[in-house]
Amino acid sequence: MNAPLIVDGVTTSIRLDGQRHDVVRDISFQVAARETLALVGESGCGKSMTALSIMGLLPAGIASVSAGKIIVDGIDMVAADETVRESVRGNRIGMIFQEPMTSLNPVLPIGFQVGEALMQHQGLSRSAARAKALDLLEHVRIPSAARRLDDYPHQFSGGMRQRVMIALALACGPKVLIADEPTTALDVTIQRQVLALLADLQAREGLAVLLITHNLGVVASVADRVMVMYGGDVVESADVKDFFARPTHPYSVALLAAMPRIDATEGPQPIPGQVPSLDAMPSGCRFQSRCHLRQDVCSTLPPLKPVAGNPGHQVRCWMRGDT
């Protein structure tokens, strides 16, 4: 059986002052049912652009997928026209966003917002959608959901709103869920509850989850596989155990060193420098401007190659990985 989400050689570009900049370069991966793939990296590394490319929600006229295929539950989102994409979004694929405070419409009752996709995709009547929305809200464990169907987002706490967002994204029973920093804006205890809920729902519905995060702690606790992105390139890809046992790309190493740890002997080490701006991206390996291993060869883009003979663990670096 094919994976519910297949991304094959996708490049996403934006046009700025007539110039084309690739913000996602030739990225390929699959997410199987019940699997969680974590996409990791700093701000501006292309994680969210990847998510928006999959959803077909790139800002029109500015950014577009310029190469590759994105297959969601058997449908090619790049080749399809907008009507087809609309029929896939919220139906076969759902997405939850980082900001639960601003991602819900403040002037519509949450019951309606949750049921809206059902009316759109399954042709449910308003009352049927409302009944289904109640089920969904109970599923995500909103206390006394029946009384809260007609409440508005401002009457909910951040954690509760994120539960509403999850219910909304899963309303039509999609095969794929994209979670873009779903817990970043939440308190630590609430984070844990929301992650547990997500894992629970994933197991029950057999979801393929693409988790976007910069928090390696979250990755360690919920992901099956990890993909590290930098400057729009995949720089490392591995099973979660292999990744934490043997982080290989200099950027992955730096990311791990930047994370505060209880068992660490030293404090977290920030990564020096910043992601270069789009028009200042070096040719070849994009991390070279911040890399302590930099050599002349780095001005040519290295291929992804296996690490220690393990084809499931790949790295994009001239200095690392098998030769």
Added chain:
Amino acid sequence: MLKFALKRLLLAIPTLWAVLTIVFVLIRIVPGDPTIVILGDQASEQARADLREKLGLAKSIFSQYIDFMWQIAHGDLGRSLATNRPIMSDVLSVLPYTLELTLASLIVGTVIGVPLGVLAAEKRDGFADWFARVFSLAGLSFPAFVSGILLLIVFSLKLRWFPVISSANLVDPIERLRALVLPALNLGLLMVAYVTRVTRSGMLKALGEDYIRTARSKGLPSRIVVWRHAFRNALVPVVTVVGLYLGVLIGNAVLTEIVFNRPGIGKLIVTALNQRDYTLLQGLMVVTAFAVVLANILTDLTYGLVDPRVKTE
């Protein structure tokens, strides 16, 4: 919602009281002896004393104020100095004309202004946007009497589609409607400028919000995203501006009534000014004050309907 409405009504009372007090004070700072202003300086002492008595000016300013408020509380606006008719009945006889004019222009203003603003925001920097911007700049710049006169010159003098002087007798409903068209267009098009501008900026803001991305992630067609999700939110500032505009509308209605020679509150205000009929002027200001306060209440109530955060907080 009912509690919210009642609370809002109670809040209006101090505002109304303050505005009425301002009107009372202003009318009484007319420099010089009002009896001389009214009767001329040749009038006999006896005539002036009689008039003073009639106007209640012989009493202390404080008891005048009590009388003023007491009368208003009983729906009595006093009698006109010039005609001695009860002001209330004069007001009531022309009020329907002013109401139909403002109502018609509100319809013109929103029916044209809102879709134009939405279209301008949706197709930003396109032709509709350019048109909306030029139109609202012009509309914000036109004094109502200038636009009225230009409409008269074009549609009545040159094209002869409408009578220059609308007949004073507006019994025939067709004639009455025909006489309403140009004045309502004049007021309405000026309002379109405001409504378009605020709808456009409200829509631009709403379309950039995170919840729009959420709506699109559900697979909703853009028509639904724009109108159900963005517009419902843009409506909040639109209602505010339409509410604020009701005040401007009252002022512009005065001018429109003069230019198009329509009966109404505005014409009555000018009559009062020309005849130095200060009791009539005072009565008309009281009516205006009530209208403004009422408009504010209606705005706030609509606000409560449009934005759930208002009534639940």
Added chain:
Amino acid sequence: MSLAASSGPPSRRHSRLTRLTRSMGLVIGLAVVVLMIVAALVAPWIAPFDPDDQDVLLILSAPDATHWFGTDAFGRDVLSRVLWGARVSLYVGFVATALGIVIGSAIGIVAGFYGGLIDRAVSASTDILLSFPQLIMGLLLVAVLGASLTNLIIAIAITAVPAFIRMARSSALAMRERDFIDACRVLGYSDLRIMAVHILPNSLDELVVMASLWMASAIRTESTLAFIGLSVPPPTATWGGIVREGFDNLLDAPWLALFPSLAILIVMIGLNMVGDGLRDATDPRAAT
């Protein structure tokens, strides 16, 4: 996070394009306004005729080579009257707005700076005054004060005061909380000095934008009152007054109303363009 990066470039692209057209608007608007001010200043030298000179043989004559804008019901040259009328409209608009700014900002800054009871009293009265239509308020004031140049300026200034109070108050309120104001206090600066040197300049951007928009508004009110017959009494030429005379002769001489109307319109559009342009230049967030 990276979404900010994804939405960043497009909006930058938009505003660059928009800003260019907008700053063009600012330049055009400024040029129009300056031209009008110059025309008003030099009216005594460039007006082809004495604005009050009556010529009974040339009553309501259509525009021709001698009288470019035609003549009015007294045979006066309309072009000359429009030029002289600019002096009244622009003078009233400028002085009334300036008065409104000075009085309004002073009250607003004091209210916002000290807060407490003064602030509550001031805000409550501003709210009430703002709810009353500007035009009706001006009309009532001129009606009771009597129509003269001074009273007209006072009346229009009063209608502008509440708006400037509100603006100055909110910026004073925001500034009061800043650390450097505390630092000034520690240094022993007087309240007056803090308000004048540190709070006032910080609201200058907003003040300039509002001033240009309110000047348009003041000119509109002046010409409107003149149209109703509540401005500087005749024979002094005012734009609104000439429009009124033209309106009374609309059937015989439509041009009489047309030219002063266009003059009002041009100044209003110019000032609004300046206001919009300045707003975009000073507050990039409001670039609509």
